Amino acid sequence: MGIKLTCLACGQANRVPEEKLGAGPKCGVCGAGLVSGAPVDVSFEVLEKAARTDELPLVVDFWAAWCGPCRMMAPEFAKAAQALKGRARFAKLDTEAFPQAGARYGIRGIPLLIAFHRGREAKRQAGAQPAAKIVDWAGALSPA
Secondary structure (H helix, E strand, C coil): CCEEEECCCCCCEEEECHHHHHHCCECCCCCCECCCCCCEECCHHHHHHHHHHCCCCEEEEEECCCCHHHHHHHHHHHHHHHHCCCCCEEEEEECCCCCHHHHHHCCCCCCEEEEEECCEEEEEEECCCCHHHHHHHHHCCCCC
16 A cells, blocks of 8 residues: 655655665656655645655754754754654755744744654654754654
């Protein structure tokens, strides 16, 4: 049957056999990687769809270019994405480009990590975090 994943590039829904998650599956429409092991910049609309429909945990870093702690955490977030490749997907949403995210998700400060799982917000963590803490925090949502 497969796992439902929204392409973070084009927003198209895809089904991926569970055993193929680690093999670099691609979107059937645009060809973008669905489980890349690296954070993907997303639009507000694509994030909304993925948060609602994806069956693999989605960890989102809400950030802005002017935010020093956000810039410091970016490489740590990327390391965590690589460590959890195939078990969770990682995305970044620029709160300056998509200010409606602040109201929709009740963002009071950045950086802010929100993990979505099975169509709902599963947990959130404010402040810059090292990769190991992000992995522990996000990894608890997905099967080993």
